[in-house]
Amino acid sequence: QVQLVESGGGLVQAGDSLRLSCAASGRTSSNYATGWFRQTPGKERECVAAISWSGASAGYADSVKGRFTISRENGKNTVYLQMNSLKPEDTAVYYCAADPRRNYGGNSVLEYLYWGQGTQVTVSS
16 A cells, blocks of 8 residues: 655746655555646546656656656655646646556556545646
């Protein structure tokens, strides 16, 4: 069992930056893939970034490529999402997800076993 806790969300203006953190606890001795997803009311949860256990591989949604960066510090069991040049359309609840069954996850919610409770990001224009 892995528990995930997100932090770092908030209300910012367009063009600002935020860094989200996802702290893992529990069975963190296993290698696990991690992803950041976001969801707005009435829409499906979408993957914005994913990273491999080693951090050597990462992928991004086209909508955030060049603005968001995912990284991890395995010694701290923490994954980050640095979000720059934020836009109003980035407003959503952001979720961290992890899966110990694979080294590198994809962009489907079905590929992740554990989820955090989410953190709200609101970008005003």
